[in-house]
Amino acid sequence: DTAVSQTPKYLVTQMGNDKSIKCEQNLGHDTMYWYKQDSKKFLKIMFSYNNKELIINETVPNRFSPKSPDKAHLNLHINSLELGDSAVYFCASSQAGENEQFFGPGTRLTVL
């Protein structure tokens, strides 16, 4: 009965490959997010979707493409992976009007 789940937990891949990270929330929230945490632990928002509509798109390379098939899912697809993409990626969700964002367990991406 995990609230926000991400798969996979670990992802090791070669430069130039394309990979996806999946996120699902069973909280009935209408807003979902992707964050990137770098090696210095700095956490920065990448994207936010509200009811399947993109509402926040920070200055992220267009190799990153979020996809929200329904409001319970927000997947992150990354094309042509680069060394600098190595990080922990967190999915989160929240409900409009409420304060807390619930985070997934994170996906540690390592690009070799």
Next chain:
Amino acid sequence: AQKITQTQPGMFVQEKEAVTLDCTYDTSDQSYGLFWYKQPSSGEMIFLIYQGSYDEQNATEGRYSLNFQKARKSANLVISASQLGDSAMYFCAMRIRYSSASKIIFGSGTRLSIRP
């Protein structure tokens, strides 16, 4: 500029002592929210406490309290009676307006280590 600043990269505290983690913020919004999250070594992000900009009383959640000083733009986290399990990274964060929505920005974090 909208910004969260945590000036303590690391802190060591003796078990059972109280600890204050500093956080200052900068925003031109009148309505905003302040959060603290805990990230233990296992990596998950755990919500601790929230303070709204219009809340007159400081937020408290168990051993956690948020010392909100609006004029000074500070939102320090106070942990009373620290425990070994409190050893973790702590992030201060702020919800700000972003177009027609809102987003959360995070500080750089403070690594807290509790000594037995």
